[in-house]
Amino acid sequence: MSQAKSSDPFFKPIGQHVGDETAEQEQKMVEEIPSLCMECHEQGVTRMLLTYIPYFREVIVVSFQCDHCNNRNNEIQSAGQIQEKxxxxxxxxxxxxxxxxxxxxxxxxxxxxxxxxxxxxxxxxxxxxxxxxxxxxxxxxxxxxxxxxxxxxxxxxxxxxxxxxxxxxxxxxxxxxxxxxxxxxxxxxxxxxxxxxxxxxxxxxxxxxxxxxxxxxxxxxxxxxxxxxxxxxxxxxxxxxxxxxxxxxxxxxPRNKEQNELLGLAAPSAQTTQEDGQVDEEMGGGFSKEAGETEHENEEIYTFAGTCSSCNAPLETHMKRVNIPYFKDILIMSTNCNACGYRDNEVKSGSAISEKGRRLILRVEDAEDLSRDVLKSETAGFAIPEIDLHLSPGTLGGRFTTLEGLLQQVYDELSEKVLMRGDSSKDTDAFEGFLGKLKGVIGAQNVPFTVILDDPLANSYIQNPYAPDPDEQMTVENYERTYDQNEDLGLNDIKVENYSSDKELEGAGKKEKGGEGDSQPMDTE
The missing domain is CATH 2.60.120.1040 (ZPR1, A/B domain)
Structure with missing residues (x-):
């Protein structure tokens, strides 16, 4: 903590309260307030201590005790404001x-x-x-x-x-x-x-x-x-x-609307009462450009009804179209089941399939580079050669987040699977060492390092803060997809040009086969 906080006469560390022998003589740091006991309804005492926890923030420790029924209650409250996130x-x-x-x-x-x-x-x-x-x-x-x-x-x-x-x-x-x-x-x-x-x-x-x-x-x-x-x-x-x-x-x-309502930071959702007494809640819809709520297009949120893949309960999938400057349109879909708690978030491309693949190579030099926006499609591979991190395509699915957020998701996924293998695993120490390196990368301690995002469909993106000018720290490589990559993506069997001529040829062949037989036309009279 800073020295300014350590010299605060109201919020001092607990150790300083205990070690200062003259604190009680100069000022009574523990405030005692007579309070009503909710058990026996007699008079009790509430004691309040203003202190702070190092590397956290100021708190108020509250302790209640009733000498009549021996009821006790301890509680801690934040002395600061509700955080932004x-x-x-x-x-x-x-x-x-x-x-x-x-x-x-x-x-x-x-x-x-x-x-x-x-x-x-x-x-x-x-x-x-x-x-x-x-x-x-x-x-x-x-x-x-x-x-x-x-x-x-x-x-x-x-x-x-x-x-x-x-x-x-x-x-x-x-x-x-x-x-x-x-x-x-x-x-x-x-x-x-x-x-x-x-x-x-x-x-x-x-x-x-x-x-x-x-x-x-x-x-x-x-x-x-x-x-x-x-x-x-x-x-x-x-x-x-x-x-x-x-x-x-x-x-x-970031908090959602329900959490802001729970904390009292937002008004409850608007409700309209119908004539039959049922309550109809307003559903989504996004922002209206005609009403002046936004200056951009495609702000509408679409909702699709479906069933949960985990418990088969009815749920709704929300989809929104978002335009990334100097890139392309994407579709963000979110599914949340209120019955079993299942959640799924996916990012899909809203444009045509690119003719070539794309490999993005970013050299991270400081902590500011970790705040770049990153769109990782479900077909993209992710790698950091300096710490031997290589994720195959399809890992983590589609994600639209920051580079720090993507690395944190990788850390969470790996730590859950690695540290839960038990004490009998021989590679536990090696995996913990690897997680330590990954944590150093997340905290920008092991800079510089290289981030490679390889997407054969060119649907991935790393933010260029200097756009439309080129970024000296990022290299963009376009390459021809191999036959195996097209086969894995199902592109070898797709034909989107001159497919109408094939249908005409196929129809002509059927007519020729029909004329070769001895069948007579049916009399409709």
């Missing part, structure tokens, strides 16, 4: 040290663990660790297990399998003593928590070295926050801003 943090946990990463979770953040099929919906803000999130999840799942065991045995079995995986990760054990306590809690009508607030269930006979060296199946933790006020600690160098941490990644994304 939402953020998605992804951390791959492969060893116990990764469980100690600090996590700031805002009230809008959704936490998911795909490998365990766990998704924690948005709730109150928290300042915790990954281990704390898993411990809270385990505690919440175990609370109703004694009752669920008799009421819904199938649900009990499925949830117990998840609890066993969480205990393996946390190094906890469910012994006979806990089972007896569950039975006692069930008989007495109360349940005892064994989470972070309660006693620890770690085997006391196990040493610290065994806890640090324990093995568990790797998994990933994802934080999706549309407000952009969540954070996951990175373990890389300070100068690299986490770019040297191959297990940590962050991606910013």
């Amino acid at each position: 939402g953020c998605i943090y992804t951390v791959h946990v492969t060893n116990p040290a990764d469980l100690n990463r600090q996590v700031v979770k805002s009230e809008w953040c959704t936490v998911s663990i795909p490998e365990l099929a766990i998704e924690i919906p948005p709730k109150r803000g928290q300042l915790t660790t990954i281990e704390g999130i898993l411990s809270d999840t385990l505690r919440d799942l175990e609370i109703d297990q004694p009752v669920r065991k008799h009421v819904s045995p199938d649900a009990y079995t499925k949830i117990e399998d998840i609890c066993e995986k969480l205990r393996e990760i946390l190094g906890e054990e469910k012994g006979e003593e806990q089972g007896e306590e569950e039975e006692e809690g069930e008989q007495s009508g109360g349940l005892k928590s064994h989470g972070p607030v309660g006693g620890s269930r770690v085997d006391p006979s196990s040493s610290t070295a065994d806890k640090e060296n324990r093995k568990f199946a790797p998994f990933s933790v994802r934080l999706n926050d549309p407000s952009g006020n969540s954070f996951v600690e990175f373990l890389g160098s300070v100068e690299g801003r986490g770019m040297s941490d191959a297990k940590w990644s962050k991606r910013d994304y």
